[in-house]
Amino acid sequence: MSDTAPIEHPAWLTGGDFTEADEPLRLFAAWFAEARRTEAVNPDAMALATVDRDGLPNARMVLLKAFDDQGFVFYTNLDSVKGRELADAPKAALTFYWKSLQRQVRARGSVEPVSKEEADAYFATRSRMARIGAWASKQSAALESRLAFEKAVAVHAAKFAIGDVPRPPNWSGYRVVPQEIEFWQERPFRLHDRIAFTRSTVGAPWRKTRLYP
Ligand SMILES: Cc1cc2nc3c(=O)[nH]c(=O)nc-3n(C[C@H](O)[C@H](O)[C@H](O)COP(=O)(O)O)c2cc1C
Numbered sequence: 001m002s003d004t005a006p007i008e009h010p011a012w013l014t015g016g017d018f019t020e021a022d023e024p025l026r027l028f029a030a031w032f033a034e035a036r037r038t039e040a041v042n043p044d045a046m047a048l049a050t051v052d053r054d055g056l057p058n059a060r061m062v063l064l065k066a067f068d069d070q071g072f073v074f075y076t077n078l079d080s081v082k083g084r085e086l087a088d089a090p091k092a093a094l095t096f097y098w099k100s101l102q103r104q105v106r107a108r109g110s111v112e113p114v115s116k117e118e119a120d121a122y123f124a125t126r127s128r129m130a131r132i133g134a135w136a137s138k139q140s141a142a143l144e145s146r147l148a149f150e151k152a153v154a155v156h157a158a159k160f161a162i163g164d165v166p167r168p169p170n171w172s173g174y175r176v177v178p179q180e181i182e183f184w185q186e187r188p189f190r191l192h193d194r195i196a197f198t199r200s201t202v203g204a205p206w207r208k209t210r211l212y213p
Pocket residue numbers: 042045058060061062063064074075076077080081082083139140
């Protein structure tokens with residue numbers, strides 16, 4: 001017998017029935033890892049839904065840049081439409097759809113800004129041009145022409161020609177802290193599998209429910 005015990009993987013993780021899972025972030029990690037292997041483009045793309053002041057929903061795609069038990073992180077311009085909507089109503093819903101796996105994951109909950117340190121650390125991993133673009137884009141504001149944007153990029157490229165490109169003060173990340181996470185797997189004849197997890201607060205135990213498709 002060897003000194004190191006083999007790592008015990010639950011059956012649902014090793015090809016068994018995912019509806020046996022009892023910890024949604026672990027199941028998300030397993031599905032996301034699989035999507036990264038199978039999805040042709042942007043396995044990290046997720047629809048982000050917010051609401052405006054009139055309660056009118058708004059959805060757009062963003063990229064998942066980090067996740068853990070605390071939540072799902074994306075980055076954006078804080079003065080954009082989504083940034084303003086989240087300032088007014090800091091709640092959101094996320095939807096992933098991985099076509100190659102015929103799987104959907106939905107999550108919703110409250111939204112918190114990430115720390116300056118976390119945003120700085122992620123910003124530093126972006127390419128120089130993407131960092132300059134973050135300065136040049138007044139995301140969601142009216143733009144008179146493509147040329148005007150290219151000029152703004154050139155102006156900021158010149159401004160930051162020497163040295164580092166710091167993170168713009170209006171560019172940062174948000175963490176969607178899930179209260180609900182739902183997993184959906186397509187099955188033949190539309191007899192799909194769905195399980196939903198809910199918790200009252202972060203740190204509270206997850207409650208699992210199987211749902212009709
Ligand atoms: C696949 C994909 C990924 C995107 N990722 C982001 C992102 O991570 N952050 C972001 O601000 N916009 C991202 N966008 C652009 C947004 O969908 C949206 O156009 C932009 O953020 C402005 O949205 P708003 O006016 O509602 O604020 C992405 C678009 C696509 C299609």
